[in-house]
Amino acid sequence: MNAPVQTAEARELALAGMGASRLRKEDARFIQGKGNYVDDIKMPGMLHMDIVRSPIAHGRIVKINKEAALAIPGVHAVLTADDLKPLKLHWMPTLAGDVAAVLADEKVHFQMQEVAIVIADDRYIAADAVEAVEIEYEELPVVLDPYAALQPGAPVIRDDLAGKTEGAHGKRDHHNHIFTWDAGDKSAADAAFDKAEVTVSQHMYYPRVHPCPLETCGCVASFDPIKGDLTTFITSQAPHVVRTVVSMLSGIPESKVRIVSPDIGGGFGNKVGIYPGYVCAIVASIVLGRPVKWVEDRIENISSTAFARDYHMDGELAATADGKITGLRVNVVADHGAFDACADPTKFPAGMFHIVSGSYDIPAAHASVKGVYTNKAPGGVAYRCSFRVTEAVYLIERMVDVLAQKLGMDKAEIRAKNFVKKEQFPYTSAFGFEYDSGDYQTALDKVLEAVDYKGLRAEQAAKRADPNSPTLMGIGLVTFTEVVGAGPSKMCDILGVGMFDSCEIRIHPTGSAIARMGTITQGQGHQTTYAQIIATELGIPSEVIQVEEGDTSTAPYGLGTYGSRSTPVAGAAIALAARKIHAKARKIAAHMLEVNENDLDWEVDRFKVKGDDSKFKTMADVAWQAYHQPPDGLEPGLEAVHYYDPPNFTFPFGIYLCVVDIDRATGETKIRRFYALDDCGTRINPMIIEGQIHGGLTEGFAVAMGQQMPFDAQGNLLGNTLMDYFLPTFVETPHWETDHTVTPSPHHPLGAKGVAESPHVGSIPTFTSAVVDAFSHLGVTHLDMPHNAFRTWKALREHGAAL
Ligand code: PCD
Numbered sequence: 001m002n003a004p005v006q007t008a009e010a011r012e013l014a015l016a017g018m019g020a021s022r023l024r025k026e027d028a029r030f031i032q033g034k035g036n037y038v039d040d041i042k043m044p045g046m047l048h049m050d051i052v053r054s055p056i057a058h059g060r061i062v063k064i065n066k067e068a069a070l071a072i073p074g075v076h077a078v079l080t081a082d083d084l085k086p087l088k089l090h091w092m093p094t095l096a097g098d099v100a101a102v103l104a105d106e107k108v109h110f111q112m113q114e115v116a117i118v119i120a121d122d123r124y125i126a127a128d129a130v131e132a133v134e135i136e137y138e139e140l141p142v143v144l145d146p147y148a149a150l151q152p153g154a155p156v157i158r159d160d161l162a163g164k165t166e167g168a169h170g171k172r173d174h175h176n177h178i179f180t181w182d183a184g185d186k187s188a189a190d191a192a193f194d195k196a197e198v199t200v201s202q203h204m205y206y207p208r209v210h211p212c213p214l215e216t217c218g219c220v221a222s223f224d225p226i227k228g229d230l231t232t233f234i235t236s237q238a239p240h241v242v243r244t245v246v247s248m249l250s251g252i253p254e255s256k257v258r259i260v261s262p263d264i265g266g267g268f269g270n271k272v273g274i275y276p277g278y279v280c281a282i283v284a285s286i287v288l289g290r291p292v293k294w295v296e297d298r299i300e301n302i303s304s305t306a307f308a309r310d311y312h313m314d315g316e317l318a319a320t321a322d323g324k325i326t327g328l329r330v331n332v333v334a335d336h337g338a339f340d341a342c343a344d345p346t347k348f349p350a351g352m353f354h355i356v357s358g359s360y361d362i363p364a365a366h367a368s369v370k371g372v373y374t375n376k377a378p379g380g381v382a383y384r385c386s387f388r389v390t391e392a393v394y395l396i397e398r399m400v401d402v403l404a405q406k407l408g409m410d411k412a413e414i415r416a417k418n419f420v421k422k423e424q425f426p427y428t429s430a431f432g433f434e435y436d437s438g439d440y441q442t443a444l445d446k447v448l449e450a451v452d453y454k455g456l457r458a459e460q461a462a463k464r465a466d467p468n469s470p471t472l473m474g475i476g477l478v479t480f481t482e483v484v485g486a487g488p489s490k491m492c493d494i495l496g497v498g499m500f501d502s503c504e505i506r507i508h509p510t511g512s513a514i515a516r517m518g519t520i521t522q523g524q525g526h527q528t529t530y531a532q533i534i535a536t537e538l539g540i541p542s543e544v545i546q547v548e549e550g551d552t553s554t555a556p557y558g559l560g561t562y563g564s565r566s567t568p569v570a571g572a573a574i575a576l577a578a579r580k581i582h583a584k585a586r587k588i589a590a591h592m593l594e595v596n597e598n599d600l601d602w603e604v605d606r607f608k609v610k611g612d613d614s615k616f617k618t619m620a621d622v623a624w625q626a627y628h629q630p631p632d633g634l635e636p637g638l639e640a641v642h643y644y645d646p647p648n649f650t651f652p653f654g655i656y657l658c659v660v661d662i663d664r665a666t667g668e669t670k671i672r673r674f675y676a677l678d679d680c681g682t683r684i685n686p687m688i689i690e691g692q693i694h695g696g697l698t699e700g701f702a703v704a705m706g707q708q709m710p711f712d713a714q715g716n717l718l719g720n721t722l723m724d725y726f727l728p729t730f731v732e733t734p735h736w737e738t739d740h741t742v743t744p745s746p747h748h749p750l751g752a753k754g755v756a757e758s759p760h761v762g763s764i765p766t767f768t769s770a771v772v773d774a775f776s777h778l779g780v781t782h783l784d785m786p787h788n789a790f791r792t793w794k795a796l797r798e799h800g801a802a803l
Pocket residue numbers: 213237265266267268269270381382383384385386387522523524525526529530561562563564565566567568680681682683684685686688689692695752753754755756757
């Protein structure tokens with residue numbers, strides 16, 4: 001009997017390649033508790049580190065007494081800044097061009113700052129020893145408000161910068177001023193405002209929040225005193241960058257430093273930076289010659305590792321009387337805490353904030369961001385957003401609503417009127433971004449129809465007409481554009497290393513494969529989706545393609561995973577590495593079939609001789625040949641490496657609509673409906689995309705409806721536990737409806753754009769838009785987040801709408 005003939009479609013399905021909702025390969029180990037996280041790593045002779053932290057937000061260190069701590073049995077060392085000084089490691093450079101104290105040097109600048117470390121036999125002894133370290137402080141006045149910090153007589157936060165009038169990003173004009181960064185054309189924007197028929201302005205505060213991944217930060221550092229090798233397992237979203245920085249700081253050749261990011265329990269930007277704890281654990285391992293583990297607890301994570309946002313924003317729009325936007329002006333005061341430790345591409349101290357013109361064709365625009373020091377923890381990371389895109393999208397979407405309100409126009413109508421039109425792409429914004437592709441109107445129409453927008457507005461009007469309605473109904477609409485995939489090396493670097501990414505693929509003789517990339521999954525499912533790209537490109541089933549990331553000793557150099565850059569950058573590298581292999585495979589197949597390369601057609605998983613379906617060689621046949629008997633003149637083996645430097649960012653977009661019902665008696669807000677349409681170009685795994693959207697929407701819900709990091713007057717962070725800091729569970733999380741359109745990126749080899757951050761960036765202003773919409777008939781133009789029941793109830797009272 002002949003073997004069953006499989007159609008091309010059947011063979012394609014069997015590959016589980018691009019477009020397939022392939023189940024996550026990583027889940028088999030995660031759901032069985034077989035993940036391997038930093039805290040699962042145990043090494044022979046391993047010691048444990050814990051950190052002594054400042055109880056006050058600002059003060060001088062008068063005295064540190066280690067005696068009692070050192071006397072506890074099992075304590076190996078207590079180290080302070082003075083111990084790090086001879087190694088010049090008591091301060092370290094930050095990604096933003098500032099320096100940050102590794103251990104407080106004479107002064108503490110924020111509550112919970114790292115002051116000393118204790119290394120002991122186990123975590124419990126270390127914790128006891130932390131309590132036993134005696135530190136005397138002389139308290140200094142605390143400044144928490146960035147506007148107050150810029151007053152002439154404000155307390156000096158950074159004594160170490162005394163007299164420095166120049167920072168990493170230009171002039172400093174006050175002792176607490178970090179930088180002022182401008183984008184766009186100020187005089188053009190001013191001229192638009194001078195001529196405007198209508199102008200609106202709005203102040204808004206985007207609160208300080210924390211990414212709060214389930215797994216906190218930590219590492220296991222192991223220095224081998226004999227070989228001089230340093231291996232560190234670390235919760236890092238950018239292991240290669242860590243290797244470079246560790247080598248630069250320690251003087252150990254980069255070839256002797258191995259950084260491994262094992263499984264990571266969520267990153268969300270929190271694991272991009274290099275924290276004092278990592279540096280201290282590495283130093284401790286070098287000093288003691290034994291492996292040292294450090295893992296933060298939840299309170300340490302929320303209070304001291306990177307926060308996000310904390311932007312005080314003023315927006316202004318100029319427009320014609322019929323709603324065409326003619327100008328945009330934005331002023332931001334950015335609270336960076338005590339050290340400028342923002343994680344942004346080097347040349348962008350406010351990240352990609354200048355995407356602030358959004359999805360709209362605005363002819364003249366200017367934005368200015370002023371970074372300020374305060375007595376708070378440093379950070380400023382891209383919490384599920386590609387470097388301050390969240391703040392930018394929030395601002396423009398709020399402003400367009402404010403303008404619509406002033407003009408009495410519908411939210412959807414004013415947006416459609418100002419969209420960058422399909423035929424305008426590639427479109428260069430007033431800030432200089434070249435938007436690669438988009439089709440906003442099609443997406444908007446789809447959403448408005450899906451939710452019956454007219455019907456919703458009619459229902460809202462009826463509710464408003466009824467004075468006894470128990471609820472206020474609000475409809476939020478946001479039409480956002482993101483900028484992800486940092487980035488072209490000519491624009492984006494981290495500490496001088498261009499933001500390219502990489503992929504290496506090796507096909508084995510029997511036709512299975514291993515592939516390694518410079519990115520690192522933290523839950524996104526790269527092991528599943530990357531294999532799908534290779535499967536489609538090379539005709540090898542996803543199932544036999546092993547994807548490995550995160551070990552600097554094996555993976556090619558890459559800049560890591562954040563800013564939704566993996567698909568736009570590494571995803572392209574994967575496709576192009578696969579195409580190099582494909583080109584070689586074609587030569588081998590031609591040799592095997594004794595035809596010219598040009599006489600071959602590629603079909604799913606095989607090269608076929610043109611016009612003769614019976615003559616073909618599959619990729620598996622070719623792989624065997626490559627190792628068995630390659631054609632003369634061709635080297636054996638079948639592998640390729642590709643480093644991809646994107647020509648541009650990608651610009652995914654989305655249209656989100658939210659309906660809320662606010663209880664007029666309690667202020668409780670029910671999310672009745674949330675409809676999210678996303679366009680990320682070519683979709684690799686629709687199921688994973690949907691999961692990413694659900695996760696990002698849930699995090700957006702958390703930020704908009706509950707997350708905040710309030711401080712008391714002394715600088716104590718109130719609410720640094722999960723009792724207080726809002727992490728929605730299944731119980732609080734609304735039901736999400738998802739939809740999509742597909743507008744491929746013209747410059748990406750697969751047409752794919754990043755997607756993971758879109759739902760976060762897009763949803764937050766949608767919630768605010770909905771809540772404010774419920775109050776808009778009362779003349780309310782804006783309400784700051786979080787929209788928790790208490791704050792919303794106060795607004796109901798203030799505007800005479802409470803029952
Ligand atoms: N078109 C397309 C796109 C995409 N995709 C898919 O999806 C995902 C994603 O992707 P993307 O967008 O590219 O991104 P990535 O880079 O990878 O990632 C990153 C992100 O991611 C997200 N998501 C997530 N998830 C999880 N689970 N976890 C985590 O952690 C996380 N994180 C978050 C964040 S925050 Mo930042 O860092 O802040 O900046 S950024 C971020 C993957 O898997 C991929 O493959 C597909 O399929 N298609």
